[in-house]
Amino acid sequence: QSVLTQPPSASGTPGQRVTISCSGSSSNIGSSILHWYQQLPGTAPKLLIYSDNQRPSGVPDRFSGSKSGTSASLAISGLQSEDEADYYCAAWDDSLNGYVFGTGTKVTVL
Amino acid sequence: EVELLESGGGLLQPGGSLRLSCAASGFTFSGYAMAWVRQAPGKGLEWVSCIVNGGGITYYADSVKGRFTVSRDNSKNTLYLQMNSLRAEDTAIYYCAKLRGAVTWSNYYFDYWGQGTMVTVSS
Numbered sequence: 596q597s598v599l600t601q602p603p604s605a606s607g608t609p610g611q612r613v614t615i616s617c618s619g620s621s622s623n624i625g626s627s628i629l630h631w632y633q634q635l636p637g638t639a640p641k642l643l644i645y646s647d648n649q650r651p652s653g654v655p656d657r658f659s660g661s662k663s664g665t666s667a668s669l670a671i672s673g674l675q676s677e678d679e680a681d682y683y684c685a686a687w688d689d690s691l692n693g694y695v696f697g698t699g700t701k702v703t704v705l
Numbered sequence: 706e707v708e709l710l711e712s713g714g715g716l717l718q719p720g721g722s723l724r725l726s727c728a729a730s731g732f733t734f735s736g737y738a739m740a741w742v743r744q745a746p747g748k749g750l751e752w753v754s755c756i757v758n759g760g761g762i763t764y765y766a767d768s769v770k771g772r773f774t775v776s777r778d779n780s781k782n783t784l785y786l787q788m789n790s791l792r793a794e795d796t797a798i799y800y801c802a803k804l805r806g807a808v809t810w811s812n813y814y815f816d817y818w819g820q821g822t823m824v825t826v827s828s
């Protein structure tokens with residue numbers, strides 16, 4: 596079961612800014628780095644953001660991450676059709692001694 | 706280029722056993738912790754297990770503890786997941802992932818993923 600809560604869906608028109616929230620607790624987001632993954636339809640997840648707000652090489656700067664306390668968010672600015680995917684947040688949970696993923700958010704480009 | 710190639714998935718009956726493999730290339734396998742993550746059909750991601758680079762420390766999700774065993778052979782650059790007493794709810798795509806980070810697990814993240822192997826448990 597998912598310990599991190601995300602909205603099930605988000606949408607926007609091309610060029611708009613979309614924000615996805617990720618809510619957790621002091622045992623996970625509050626004490627661990629937060630990472631985000633993008634999963635395009637029919638493919639494996641791909642690292643999008645690590646250490647709360649860092650982008651791996653090759654990830655467009657349209658994607659940005661932030662964290663405050665026990666919540667985090669992923670912003671996609673200048674939304675493009677190829678951004679249509681499922682997005683998951685994740686963190687280590689000290690209470691569970693394991694990684695926890697968010698419930699996932701499906702982003703639709705209208 | 707980092708590559709992770711899972712194999713060993715298949716269809717089996719409840720109570721059965723299966724061993725998944727993940728062949729790694731493109732990086733120094735013995736230098737990195739590794740993990741298994743699964744995704745049931747139409748569902749979200751669920752972490753299953755992780756193992757330190759030397760193999761001596763492992764962690765498991767409560768849902769698989771006591772039934773699954775993660776191991777690695779650094780001489781073969783291969784990660785394994787032995788799955789016993791399989792249940793219908795274990796049906797999922799199983800992904801192998803490379804971990805990157807430092808010091809404590811709370812600072813690690815999954816930087817590369819394989820394409821996954823499907824495990825179906827059904828009578």
